[in-house]
Each structure stands twice: as C-alpha cells, then as structure tokens.
Amino acid sequence: MSRIIADLKAFATQYMRNPVGAFFALVFPIILVLIFGSVFSQSASPEVPLPVQDLDGSAISGQFLEILNQTGTVEVSMISPTADIDDHIRDNSLSAALVIPAGFGATALSNTSVNVTLYGDQTVSSYGIVVGTVGAAVEILDRNLPNRTVPDQLVGMVTADIVGEDFSFIDFFLPGMIAFTIMINGLFILSALSAEYKSRGYFKLLATTPLGKSEWVLSKFLWFLIIMLISIFLMFAISIGAFGVKVTITPLALALILAGILLFTSMGLLIGVWAKDVESASTIGNAIGFPMMFLSGIFFQLEMMPEALQVIAYALPLTYLSEGMRATMIYGNDTTALIDLAVVLILAVFFFIVASKLMSWKEK
Amino acid sequence: MSNKPIITVTNLKKHYGDIKAVDGVSFEVSPGEIFSCLGPNGAGKTTTVEMMEGLRTPTSGSIEILGADVTQDYASIRHRVGVLPQDFQPFDRLKAPEAIAYFGGLYGRKMTKQDVADLIDAVALSHRTDSVAMKLSGGEKRRLGLALALVGEPELLFLDEPTTGLDAQARRGLWRLLEGLRDEGKTIFLTTHYLDEAEILSDDVFVMHKGKEIARAPPMGLVEQHGGGISILLLDYAEKSTDKVEAMGFGVERIRNNVKVNLTEGASVREAIRRLDTSGVQFRDLITIEPTLEDAFINLVGGTIVGGELKK
Numbered sequence: 092m093s094r095i096i097a098d099l100k101a102f103a104t105q106y107m108r109n110p111v112g113a114f115f116a117l118v119f120p121i122i123l124v125l126i127f128g129s130v131f132s133q134s135a136s137p138e139v140p141l142p143v144q145d146l147d148g149s150a151i152s153g154q155f156l157e158i159l160n161q162t163g164t165v166e167v168s169m170i171s172p173t174a175d176i177d178d179h180i181r182d183n184s185l186s187a188a189l190v191i192p193a194g195f196g197a198t199a200l201s202n203t204s205v206n207v208t209l210y211g212d213q214t215v216s217s218y219g220i221v222v223g224t225v226g227a228a229v230e231i232l233d234r235n236l237p238n239r240t241v242p243d244q245l246v247g248m249v250t251a252d253i254v255g256e257d258f259s260f261i262d263f264f265l266p267g268m269i270a271f272t273i274m275i276n277g278l279f280i281l282s283a284l285s286a287e288y289k290s291r292g293y294f295k296l297l298a299t300t301p302l303g304k305s306e307w308v309l310s311k312f313l314w315f316l317i318i319m320l321i322s323i324f325l326m327f328a329i330s331i332g333a334f335g336v337k338v339t340i341t342p343l344a345l346a347l348i349l350a351g352i353l354l355f356t357s358m359g360l361l362i363g364v365w366a367k368d369v370e371s372a373s374t375i376g377n378a379i380g381f382p383m384m385f386l387s388g389i390f391f392q393l394e395m396m397p398e399a400l401q402v403i404a405y406a407l408p409l410t411y412l413s414e415g416m417r418a419t420m421i422y423g424n425d426t427t428a429l430i431d432l433a434v435v436l437i438l439a440v441f442f443f444i445v446a447s448k449l450m451s452w453k454e455k
Numbered sequence: 456m457s458n459k460p461i462i463t464v465t466n467l468k469k470h471y472g473d474i475k476a477v478d479g480v481s482f483e484v485s486p487g488e489i490f491s492c493l494g495p496n497g498a499g500k501t502t503t504v505e506m507m508e509g510l511r512t513p514t515s516g517s518i519e520i521l522g523a524d525v526t527q528d529y530a531s532i533r534h535r536v537g538v539l540p541q542d543f544q545p546f547d548r549l550k551a552p553e554a555i556a557y558f559g560g561l562y563g564r565k566m567t568k569q570d571v572a573d574l575i576d577a578v579a580l581s582h583r584t585d586s587v588a589m590k591l592s593g594g595e596k597r598r599l600g601l602a603l604a605l606v607g608e609p610e611l612l613f614l615d616e617p618t619t620g621l622d623a624q625a626r627r628g629l630w631r632l633l634e635g636l637r638d639e640g641k642t643i644f645l646t647t648h649y650l651d652e653a654e655i656l657s658d659d660v661f662v663m664h665k666g667k668e669i670a671r672a673p674p675m676g677l678v679e680q681h682g683g684g685i686s687i688l689l690l691d692y693a694e695k696s697t698d699k700v701e702a703m704g705f706g707v708e709r710i711r712n713n714v715k716v717n718l719t720e721g722a723s724v725r726e727a728i729r730r731l732d733t734s735g736v737q738f739r740d741l742i743t744i745e746p747t748l749e750d751a752f753i754n755l756v757g758g759t760i761v762g763g764e765l766k767k
Contacts, residue, residue, distance in 0.1 A: 291544045292540060292542045292543070292544055293544075293546070295510060295540055295542075296538075296540055296543065296603075297561075298509070298510060299508050299509070299510070299533065299536070299538035299540070299613075300533060300558065300561045300562065300607075301530075301533045301534045301561055301562060301563065301607075302561045452510075453509075453510050453511065453512070454505060454510050454511045
C-alpha cells in the first residue's frame with residue numbers, strides 16, 4: 092500500500108506540474124461550465140433582438156409594439172421609417188426584422204384584414220422564438236381590436252425569408268467552421284511547433300544556415316495557406332455531397348481567409364516563442380483558443396449569449412473572422428465584411444510584428 | 456592554399472553580469488587544420504564557438520572568419536560554414552536522405568539522389584536511410600548532424616563536442632571521418648573535453664579554463680612543454696619501502712604493487728634504468744611511460760577531465 096501511495100504522490104506531483112494536465116483537468120471544465128451555463132441558463136427565457144420598422148405610427152401600431160415588449164421574449168428596437176428595409180437588413184446582417192405597414196391601424200379599424208411582415212432567417216436557432224412571439228402578439232392585438240364587426244381574424248402575420256437563396260443550417264455553419272479551422276490550426280499547431288523548434292534547438296541550428304527568420308515564417312504561412320485551402324475544399328466537397336450546401340466562397344471571403352491565416356499563425360508563433368516550453372505553449376494556446384471557439388458565434392448565435400459574454404466575444408479576433416465570413420458569404424453584406432476584414436488585418440499585422448520582434452534565433 | 460588565417464579571434468569577451476564566461480581569448484586558425492578547443496565543462500568553449508557562429512553577441516573583442524567580421528556580417532559567410540551544435544537534435548520525423556535534401560535546399564544546392572547517397576555514405580549511414588531520425592542511435596544522430604553540416608560543402612566546420620555521449624567505437628568512426636575531411640582540405644574547429652580526442656585529432660590545441668587561455672600549441676608541443684618527464688614503472692615492486700629509490704634522487708609514486716619512478720625533464724632514461732637495475736631493489740620488470748596530453752593538462756590546470764568535469 093505504501094508503494095501505491097508513494098507512486099500516486101509522485102504521479103500527482105508530476106501531473107499537476109504539467110500545465111497541460113492541470114489546464115484540462117481543472118481550468119478547461121470550468122471554462123466550459125461557465126460558457127455553456129451562461130448561454131443555456133439564459134436561453135430558458137431569451138430576449139431575442141427584434142428590430143421593428145413602424146411605417147404606421149398609429150395608436151394601434153403603438154399598442155402592438157407594447158404587446159410585443161410585454162412578451163419578454165423579444166427585445167424590440169426601432170428601425171427608422173425612412174430606411175429601406177432590405178438594405179437595412181443586409182447592412183446590419185439582421186437575422187430578424189418586423190415591418191408594420193403604413194395604414195396598419197386604420198385598415199384594421201375599418202374591419203379589413205392587414206398583415207405585419209416578419210423578415211426572418213429560418214436557419215438560425217432563434218427564428219422559432221421570434222415567429223411564435225410575433226404570432227402571439229398579432230393574435231392578442233386582433234382579439235382586442237375595438238369596433239370589430241366581423242368574426243374573422245383581421246390582423247395577421249406574413250413571413251419573408253431574409254436571405255435571397257434557400258440556405259440551410261449547414262450553409263450558415265460552414266463559414267464559421269472555416270474560421271474555426273483556421274484558428275485551431277494556426278494557433279494550436281504553430282504555437283506548439285515554434286515552442287518545439289525553440290526548445291529542441293532547431294531555431295539555433297537553422298540560424299547557422301543561410302535560411303533567414305522571415306523566410307522560415309513565410310514558409311509556415313504558405314504551408315498553412317496550402318493546408319487550409321485543401322481543408323476548405325474538402326469541407327465544401329463533403330458539405331455539397333452530403334448536405335447540398337449552396338453557399339460559395341466570395342473574393343472577400345478569400346481575403347478574410349488569407350488575413351485569418353496570417354492572424355492566427357502570428358498569434359501561434361507569438362505564443363510559441365514567448366512560452367518557456369512546448370507544454371506551456373500548448374496550455375496558453377488552449378487557454379486562448381478554447382474560449383474563443385465557444386464565444387465567437389461559431390456554434391451558436393452571439394445574440395443568444397448574455398450581454399457580458401457578447402462584449403467579450405467582440406474582443407476576440409475569431410468573432411470578426413467568422414462574422415465577416417458569414418456577412419459576405421450568407422448575407423452578401425460586403426460593408427460589414429470589409430470592416431471585419433480590416434479588424435482581422437490590423438490584428439494580423441500587429442501580432443506578426445510583435446511575434447517577429449520577439450522571435451530570436453540567437454542565444455543571449 | 457593560402458596560409459592567411461581562416462579565423463582570427465582577438466581579445467574576445469563574453470560577460471553575463473559578474474560571470475566572465477569568456478575572458479579575453481585570442482587565437483588564429485590556419486586553413487586545412489583541425490583546431491581543438493579543449494577544456495572541462497564551463498570552460499567557455501561553447502560560448503566561444505557560438506560567438507564565432509554568430510549565435511551569441513560578444514561583450515567585446517573581434518572575430519574575423521573567412522575575411523568577414525562575424526559580429527557585423529555573419530550572413531555573408533553562412534553558406535561557407537558548416538555547424539554541428541553541441542545540443543544537435545535531428546528533425547525527428549525526417550529520414551536521413553530527406554534531412555540532407557532539406558539542408559541542401561537551404562544552402563541553395565541542387566542535390567541529385569547520388570549526391571545525397573554519397574553524403575550518407577560518407578557519414579556511414581547508408582544502412583539507416585529508411586529510418587526516421589527519432590529511431591537512430593546517439594552516434595547515428597551525431598553522424599547525421601555532421602552530414603547536415605557538410606551539405607553546403609563548407610570550407611570551415613564548427614563541431615561543438617561532436618563525440619560527446621558516443622561509445623568508443625562510434626567515437627573512433629567519427630575521428631576517421633574528421634581526419635578524412637581534413638585531408639580534403641577542410642578546416643575544422645572542434646571543441647572537446649576528451650583529452651585523447653584532442654591529442655589524436657588536432658593539429659593545434661587551445662586549452663581553455665574558466666574563460667581564459669591556458670596554453671596553445673600542437674599536442675606534442677604541449678606534451679613536451681608541460682607533460683613532465685618520462686616515467687619508469689617498476690612492476691611487482693617487492694620492497695617494503697621506496698627509500699632506496701628515493702635516495703637515488705627520483706620522484707616516486709606507489710601504484711598498487713608497482714612503483715612509478717618520475718624522471719626529471721632531460722634526464723637519461725638509459726642511465727636511470729641502469730642505476731635501478733644495479734641498485735639491488737627487487738622488482739619483476741620495468742616499462743617506460745611517455746607523458747601524454749593528459750599529463751600536460753594536469754600540470755597546466757591542476758586536474759584531469761572526467762565525464763566533462765574537472766577532477767582535481
């Protein structure tokens with residue numbers, strides 16, 4: 092028994108001294124519990140954002156908005172009556188919007204049927220909540236209409252698809268998956284690789300050859316570009332074959348892919364050259380990568396998350412890559428995609444410069 | 456071949472705070488020679504060679520290699536120099552031919568399959584071409600490291616403790632290889648803590664201790680200058696005391712049941728043997744022992760090197 096205890100003690104010491112072991116045993120589960128706990132405890136009574144364009148401005152439309160607000164399931168915000176609804180939806184990459192038509196109140200009061208139009212994205216998880224809420228609000232308004240003389244339902248709801256093409260969930264998932272794949276490969280693999288090069292003396296060995304530091308970095312960038320393009324091709328091939336995806340790579344998406352590879356390879360390089368050893372590099376990579384994986388809107392919408400987590404999400408580079416990819420590939424919203432591209436590029440250049448400065452092949 | 460030094464190091468220093476890792480060493484290396492930097496661990500050998508390889512920046516002093524100022528412009532001579540670092544580790548998942556082809560690419564050398572095979576053959580790794588580097592033995596890995604240092608067909612080789620950790624047979628194999636390279640006209644700068652290695656291989660030995668130069672000469676020169684005189688070993692010495700031998704004016708040392716008689720420098724060996732033979736002292740036989748580089752090292756530094764460490 093004493094031998095078992097001695098062995099257990101020694102193993103426990105070694106295990107806890109290994110940052111990777113300690114991270115996955117203690118820190119990672121807590122991160123997951125916090126993230127998923129926050130998301131799903133909130134989703135029991137979510138407040139889904141619902142921008143509304145009130146073209147009527149009557150007492151009846153005001154009453155309808157009040158009913159919507161009282162449901163507690165949607166968070167109503169107003170769209171300017173002068174805005175073109177299609178442009179507004181595209182420019183803001185909205186997944187839902189409601190339009191109350193001009194003359195809405197007067198028409199209903201004259202015992203003539205009238206509809207509100209719900210623009211929605213059927214593939215996002217909050218779509219059902221919005222449809223149910225608006226439908227219920229319409230019924231309540233309809234039941235409470237004054238001066239009603241006909242038994243039929245006067246106020247109704249029609250739906251319109253937000254995206255031009257008939258996209259499915261996988262179409263929306265794919266751009267996020269591409270961003271996710273770029274992140275894990277660049278960040279996780281290059282951090283471990285550069286830490287290994289440092290600790291095993293490969294950098295020192297290469298420093299004695301005609302190979303320059305910048306050439307080494309460039310070759311890694313090129314490799315990740317090649318492997319990512321192959322990976323993206325395979326993702327598309329399988330998604331088309333198995334699920335019939337319709338989404339395609341746009342020129343802006345390609346620019347985002349290039350910028351994303353530069354960003355995450357630079358971040359991985361920075362972690363690798365800064366960390367003391369391979370294990371530390373992996374731990375730091377995991378500590379940065381895993382929260383980013385779950386908080387950047389890859390697996391569920393940012394809108395579904397509590398506000399505090401949304402603030403964190405917008406501090407994470409992966410959010411801009413995945414959002415930019417979706418904006419250009421799904422919504423055709425090139426303005427948002429360009430802003431996201433600019434953010435990714437600025438971060439990429441920043442991390443590239445810092446990593447290059449920190450990376451020394453020389454001894455002190 | 457020009458006799459102009461291929462390496463000129465002048466008053467080279469590397470200080471880390473109060474620690475003087477290298478403290479003002481100067482030397483020159485001629486083309487086509489094996490120049491050994493000999494010393495125990497911590498003598499400053501690796502720091503010196505890494506400054507010469509452009510991997511460390513000197514605190515002060517100058518290093519000129521192949522006509523270039525290394526501290527300013529090592530890049531201009533990188534392609535003319537091959538390096539085997541002390542802590543060399545091969546790329547685990549590459550096979551020897553792949554690693555050689557990779558380094559060939561780095562040196563801008565278009566290598567045919569035959570070129571690669573010739574180099575593998577030169578370092579005696581032909582039987583391990585199908586194994587990834589992680590499966591090679593310690594000696595094989597060092598030989599692969601040497602092959603990588605040779606890929607660029609360098610004029611000058613820096614080999615930092617190339618045989619450390621190798622068994623006796625592997626060490627001798629590598630020595631033969633280095634002698635062959637010298638015969639081809641390559642200049643080899645070698646660091647070592649093996650006294651026999653320095654003695655057998657070197658044209659010139661530079662003895663370092665605590666960051667400073669202790670001596671510099673060809674191995675036989677060091678032995679002649681610092682090795683002390685020849686000794687005579689009296690085998691199976693049968694007397695209880697060594698008084699009689701000491702009375703003849705010899706230095707005496709008991710080694711188990713033998714007695715080592717140390718002659719003063721320049722003393723006649725024949726005369727000493729005659730006197731011992733006729734003294735009536737009882738011993739079975741005698742042999743003469745010539746001083747080695749180890750004797751010179753002991754006299755210079757005050758100890759010998761065991762396992763890389765200085766043993767007083």
